[in-house]
Amino acid sequence: MARTLYANNPWICGLCRKPVQEADLTADHIVPVSLGGSNELSNLQISHAKCNYSRGNRTIEEFQDSNTDNSGWLLSLSAS
Numbered sequence: 330m331a332r333t334l335y336a337n338n339p340w341i342c343g344l345c346r347k348p349v350q351e352a353d354l355t356a357d358h359i360v361p362v363s364l365g366g367s368n369e370l371s372n373l374q375i376s377h378a379k380c381n382y383s384r385g386n387r388t389i390e391e392f393q394d395s396n397t398d399n400s401g402w403l404l405s406l407s408a409s
């Protein structure tokens with residue numbers, strides 16, 4: 330399952346949208362298991378280990394709102 334996910338090269342972190350190197354590669358649950366998310370491939374995305382860890386059980390929106398290090402890409406997305 331994870332192998333199929335990881336076949337989608339290049340790897341872009343689903344949380345911070347930056348490229349992911351193989352050493353940092355993890356599968357992140359889009360909807361956390363604790364919130365009823367499944368282990369299906371459709372609920373998994375590539376992420377950095379540190380993004381996955383720092384996100385915890387928050388939703389992606391909550392993670393991005395709190396992740397001030399990445400305010401630059403959020404601004405660039407809203408400007409385009």
Ligand SMILES: [Zn+2]
Pocket residue numbers: 342343344345346347376377380
């Ligand atoms: Zn990341």
